[in-house]
Amino acid sequence: MSEIRRRDPRREWIARNRLHPEHLDVLAELGQGTAAVEWMGPNGVIRKNPHAIGFIGPNGVKRIDRSGAQQGGQAAGGARQAAQDSRRDVTIEAPAFLVAVVPELSGGRLSGHDKDLLGLARRLADADPERPGAVLAVVFGEHKEEGFGEAGIDRLMHLDDDAYAGFAPEARLAALSAVERELAPRHWLLPDSPLGGADLGRRLALRLGERPATGVWQIEADGEAPLGWGCTARGAAESLDIQRPLPRVALALAECAEPVDETRHAAEPLSLAEAIPSAFSRIEDLGQVAVDPAGVALAEAEFIVSAGNGVKDWDGFHHAARVLGATEGASRVAVDDGFMARDRQVGATGTWVTARVYLAVGISGAIQHLQGIQSCDKVVAINLDPGCDMIKRADLAVIGDSGEILAALVAKVEQQRGGQRDAA
Amino acid sequence: MRPEQQGVEVAVLVSVGRHPITGRARRADQDARGLELALGLERQLPGSRVSLLHAGPRGEESEAALRGYLGMGLESLTLLEQAEGSDAIPALAEHLAAAPPQLVITGARAERGEGSGLLPYALAERLGWPLVNGLAAVEKVENGVATLLQALPRGQRRRLKVRLPAIVSVDGAAPVARQSAFGPARRAELEATSVPAEPDRELAEWRLAPARKRPKRLKIVKAASARDRFKAAAAKAEGGSGQVLEGVSAEQGAEAILKLLKEEGVLR
Numbered sequence: 001m002s003e004i005r006r007r008d009p010r011r012e013w014i015a016r017n018r019l020h021p022e023h024l025d026v027l028a029e030l031g032q033g034t035a036a037v038e039w040m041g042p043n044g045v046i047r048k049n050p051h052a053i054g055f056i057g058p059n060g061v062k063r064i065d066r067s068g069a070q071q072g073g074q075a076a077g078g079a080r081q082a083a084q085d086s087r088r089d090v091t092i093e094a095p096a097f098l099v100a101v102v103p104e105l106s107g108g109r110l111s112g113h114d115k116d117l118l119g120l121a122r123r124l125a126d127a128d129p130e131r132p133g134a135v136l137a138v139v140f141g142e143h144k145e146e147g148f149g150e151a152g153i154d155r156l157m158h159l160d161d162d163a164y165a166g167f168a169p170e171a172r173l174a175a176l177s178a179v180e181r182e183l184a185p186r187h188w189l190l191p192d193s194p195l196g197g198a199d200l201g202r203r204l205a206l207r208l209g210e211r212p213a214t215g216v217w218q219i220e221a222d223g224e225a226p227l228g229w230g231c232t233a234r235g236a237a238e239s240l241d242i243q244r245p246l247p248r249v250a251l252a253l254a255e256c257a258e259p260v261d262e263t264r265h266a267a268e269p270l271s272l273a274e275a276i277p278s279a280f281s282r283i284e285d286l287g288q289v290a291v292d293p294a295g296v297a298l299a300e301a302e303f304i305v306s307a308g309n310g311v312k313d314w315d316g317f318h319h320a321a322r323v324l325g326a327t328e329g330a331s332r333v334a335v336d337d338g339f340m341a342r343d344r345q346v347g348a349t350g351t352w353v354t355a356r357v358y359l360a361v362g363i364s365g366a367i368q369h370l371q372g373i374q375s376c377d378k379v380v381a382i383n384l385d386p387g388c389d390m391i392k393r394a395d396l397a398v399i400g401d402s403g404e405i406l407a408a409l410v411a412k413v414e415q416q417r418g419g420q421r422d423a424a
Numbered sequence: 425m426r427p428e429q430q431g432v433e434v435a436v437l438v439s440v441g442r443h444p445i446t447g448r449a450r451r452a453d454q455d456a457r458g459l460e461l462a463l464g465l466e467r468q469l470p471g472s473r474v475s476l477l478h479a480g481p482r483g484e485e486s487e488a489a490l491r492g493y494l495g496m497g498l499e500s501l502t503l504l505e506q507a508e509g510s511d512a513i514p515a516l517a518e519h520l521a522a523a524p525p526q527l528v529i530t531g532a533r534a535e536r537g538e539g540s541g542l543l544p545y546a547l548a549e550r551l552g553w554p555l556v557n558g559l560a561a562v563e564k565v566e567n568g569v570a571t572l573l574q575a576l577p578r579g580q581r582r583r584l585k586v587r588l589p590a591i592v593s594v595d596g597a598a599p600v601a602r603q604s605a606f607g608p609a610r611r612a613e614l615e616a617t618s619v620p621a622e623p624d625r626e627l628a629e630w631r632l633a634p635a636r637k638r639p640k641r642l643k644i645v646k647a648a649s650a651r652d653r654f655k656a657a658a659a660k661a662e663g664g665s666g667q668v669l670e671g672v673s674a675e676q677g678a679e680a681i682l683k684l685l686k687e688e689g690v691l692r
Contacts, residue, residue, distance in 0.1 A: 065651070082538055086648070106577075107689070167574065167582060170554075195577050195636075199557045202545040211626060214540040217638060234635060236539040237442065241629040255641050282554040282590075286583040289573065290692070295577035303690040324685070325692055357690045360680070367581075377668075380681055386670055394683050398677035399670040408678035412692065 087264040092154050095134030099125045100185035104196020108144040113191045113254040118152045120257035140164040148267040152260035155270040166285035184305035192251035205249040293327045301327035304355040309333040310362020313403040320406040331363045347372035361386040362402045365390030431471025434462045440489045449485040454531030458594045475683030479504040479512040495609030510621035517550040520580035526588045532595040544593040554590045559665040560597045579673040602619040
């Protein structure tokens with residue numbers, strides 16, 4: 001190839017003329033579509049190309065978005081990545097002390113309560129920047145959580161054994177006692193929630209000979225207290241506030257502190273040096289019992305199939321709810337029209353539900369109904385109208401006839417169950 | 425009735441409750457549910473004996489509250505008389521150790537005082553008995569082993585086998601207590617014995633105040649740029665990040681829903 005650079009004045013002209021029909025193609029050929037905005041000049045000075053900043057708006061006018069998240073431009077994906085990576089990485093090599101947290105991990109993931117509790121643990125650990133403590137999380141059984149570091153955990157002890165499955169307070173207590181013997185954390189924090197910490201935390205406190213603070217919802221520094229912290233706890237069926245020094249074991253309520261959102265911690269795996277002695281258990285877990293979903297209160301049901309005006313085949317709907325093992329709910333229209341009982345109504349005038357999965361069949365999503373399902377985790381909508389509010393709220397929306405889709409769903413579930421029975 | 429099926433001895437620990445609105449003494453809700461459970465057990469296993477136990481001061485108000493339990497159909501209540509503000513755990517543990525029942529039923533937490541819910545755990549630790557919390561029902565008692573149903577969140581139940589003697593605590597999932605009848609409550613007996621008591625010094629040192637309303641958590645937006653702040657302020661509460669399947673067949677739609685239900689683990 002010759003060293004002489006040849007110019008094509010016509011192409012340059014097209015490249016300058018952004019209204020030319022071939023403008024974009026020419027830009028792509030010239031490589032200016034992805035032209036560098038900033039580069040290091042030969043003298044070590046940052047050079048900028050102001051012409052490469054921004055994008056052409058819909059009216060053919062150049063727009064510059066200075067927020068960093070360019071809309072029409074190419075760099076949108078990169079900018080989003082940068083926004084996610086704004087957390088500061090923190091590694092604590094030699095902690096002055098440990099704050100042990102036992103999250104409840106309902107459904108295998110850190111719950112909001114767990115994250116609040118870890119925020120509280122971080123407050124205790126980071127109080128003195130000269131001598132930072134480390135937050136140790138003790139996790140039992142299998143989990144699906146990936147964001148332990150984001151939640152503020154420095155050391156992660158994962159105890160995965162069949163002995164800890166189900167209701168095994170004695171085995172878990174033996175493991176925590178072993179952690180106490182070997183690592184001697186300065187604080188033990190557990191969530192005061194019925195499934196997780198309320199039971200285990202009280203057992204642990206008495207095993208350690210401590211009088212725990214239960215229902216803690218606030219902590220503040222207190223120089224006179226033995227651990228340097230005072231706490232406010234709820235007592236007497238939520239009617240009293242007890243101010244007391246923070247003991248070694250504390251059971252905290254939800255929203256006791258802000259969750260960690262500015263730092264990312266190491267979550268280094270940690271294990272015990274000695275084996276955990278196996279505990280003799282006098283309690284045997286025979287597993288969960290099948291509960292009639294119709295008997296479960298709507299407000300605490302886990303899985304709700306809810307019907308609205310779009311449901312025409314009511315027998316099919318009831319059959320689907322029975323096969324799926326779901327509790328039935330309804331929108332106001334379905335109740336007013338007499339298809340469902342009044343106590344099944346979901347929404348502002350009915351029940352505020354907390355289901356993990358809410359399957360809305362033929363519900364367009366009036367604002368009163370959407371209020372009632374605010375705290376549901378996953379919402380699935382089946383609807384004919386792709387523009388309705390329920391579709392906007394839903395995590396998964398299927399546009400189509402509700403009767404057909406429910407029938408197909410029932411057929412699939414029954415087919416699978418039948419297959420399992422044949423295999424077994 | 426089979427001959428080997430014998431009754432069990434059940435002790436129900438009761439406390440003086442507090443009406444949530446008026447603040448008057450009443451029978452505590454959870455303890456009354458515990459007693460209801462014990463009475464149901466008595467009907468289920470003939471030959472069972474239910475005894476009531478309370479440790480605390482004897483006053484006009486507390487006596488009226490305790491008679492609320494007697495009005496549910498019992499003839500007597502054992503009252504371990506202590507001064508106000510003393511620790512009930514040693515007295516109860518001593519009394520239970522002297523004549524151990526097979527099953528001790530308590531409420532999960534008291535409605536007065538610290539109300540930490542520690543008492544059943546402290547008794548279990550002292551006596552070395554197993555403890556089950558959140559009891560919903562006793563299914564059967566056979567050969568010194570009780571089969572229990574434990575209440576889980578979201579209306580679920582778990583079946584447990586526990587070796588007796590054991591302590592169980594009940595909360596809102598247990599059957600609702602029957603009404604208390606006034607006449608039988610007046611006629612029933614309070615067997616009071618005075619027991620030595622140590623004052624609860626730690627509790628006396630704490631500052632107790634009527635509960636403040638907890639501050640509502642604010643939605644704090646930590647955005648680097650004005651654009652993000654504006655978006656956060658102007659955004660609707662629900663994000664439209666969901667997946668929409670349009671123009672698919674019923675089978676494909678059902679497949680997608682089934683996949684989600686399986687991922688969430690709600691299908692059994």
